[in-house]
Amino acid sequence: MGATMRSPLSFPFVVFWGMWCALVAGCASPPPTPRGEVQGAAAAPAELAQSDVNRLATLAMQENLDSLYRLMEKLYRRNPAEWRKTSALGREHAMVQVRAAIALRQPWAPLQGQRDVAALALALAPEFADDRVAAFIHAVADMLITAHGGKTEFFLIDGLDAQHLYNAARNLEVAVWMLAQRRSAKGTPLLLADEINASERNLSYEREFGKVIARLDLLALVTTEKYRRAVIGYVQGLAGSTFLQFLPVR
Template sequence: MRLPSRLLLPLLLYPACALALLLSGCSTMDPAAVHRGETRVAPLTSSELAQSDVNRMATLAMRDNLDSLYRLIDKLYRRNPAEWRKTSSVNREAAIERVRSAIDSRTPWPELQGKRDIAALSLALSPEFKGDRVAAFIYASADMLIVAHDGKTTFYLVDGLDAQHIHNAARNVESAVWLLATRRNSAGQPLLLADEISERERNLSFEREFGKMVGRLDLLSEVLTEKYRRAVISYVQNLAGASFLQFLPVR
């Protein structure tokens, strides 16, 4: 059966028109609309000559983990504005800068009563803590990370890192996130509002940021472990090579 020409023409034209519209949309798409950032490249400095590849990796991981904590303190203050209002800071930005300055200078945080490392983290996440919990939690987390890295944030050839301490720091971050999500104060409320899953909203940005920190710590721990394992293997290979891989005379 032959279709009338008045019906055949639209069938031939419509797919072509749809394809033309699709190609037109693709060709005019603004590249900026799908831009999702780019890799950071730090300027080359003379101090890097005293760094091995692992030293550099540890330095960048520490930088990024501290940056994650600085992003988290901003997010936590936005969700828990009553915390920074417990302080003498005039606004949220000033409160953030005060904590950041204390971390950078390794100045003890007054509300943590002289405690450092995991003792400070435990106090910051205790239901009885009455001070600025956001500041105490972020400061204690940063202090724990720095202690796990032998008290340093930049690493050189003379520095040594303990893979088990880095691994333990990753587990400490996981524990802190779990406590933050499950512990309640005396009134039965969460210690701090963070991730939210409801019928109206699904906000897991806190979990993702903490997850990045755990991933960096675990990777560094594995690299450090592999570094020493490969050193042993290379030593054995060199011993074997000295005995069995010698060139033999051919005349």
């Protein structure tokens, strides 16, 4: 039998050449587009009175309120007739009024003195004729703050109820569904928000609401874990005092 012919390119050479081509291609590709950086807050003396969970709850509340303010602006842009019911000076002025009422824990007059979930139900009622964007955002914010014990900052003396946080997340899920499904007496959506059609796919509202819901669920789990770990730590301390002691060697 004749001798088997060998390829002029050995297997190691082929592997090396493939790796080299991949490396060159990687170096030639454009760098990724910058998408921002994580911005940590500056340390404040008040943090000395906060546990890790307190700080997490404070940051989550700030982010949730910021999400609501972003949603308010987006909803006003898609529903300009709403902000005109609150301010004749423009959209920005209407937003300032809503934010101030939330920050100062003031009731929103069109909600007729209702707070928490009662205010949310009124804001999503088909017959509600006032600024629905302002009423909805104010009601959601009031419901979230109520679920956090009426506070937006948390310290060592504060406690959180995990079930209330969990319930707030479920309430928001229901509110988002109602906002998308309910119709006014004229048969139109209560507010224009997410949109999916042949030429456009805009789900930014749903994504922002989803962030708020996820933060609430995470904080509820962390709060539950905090108390569970405290019990475990206490039991471990008792066990350690008995079994984890050094013995005399002389």
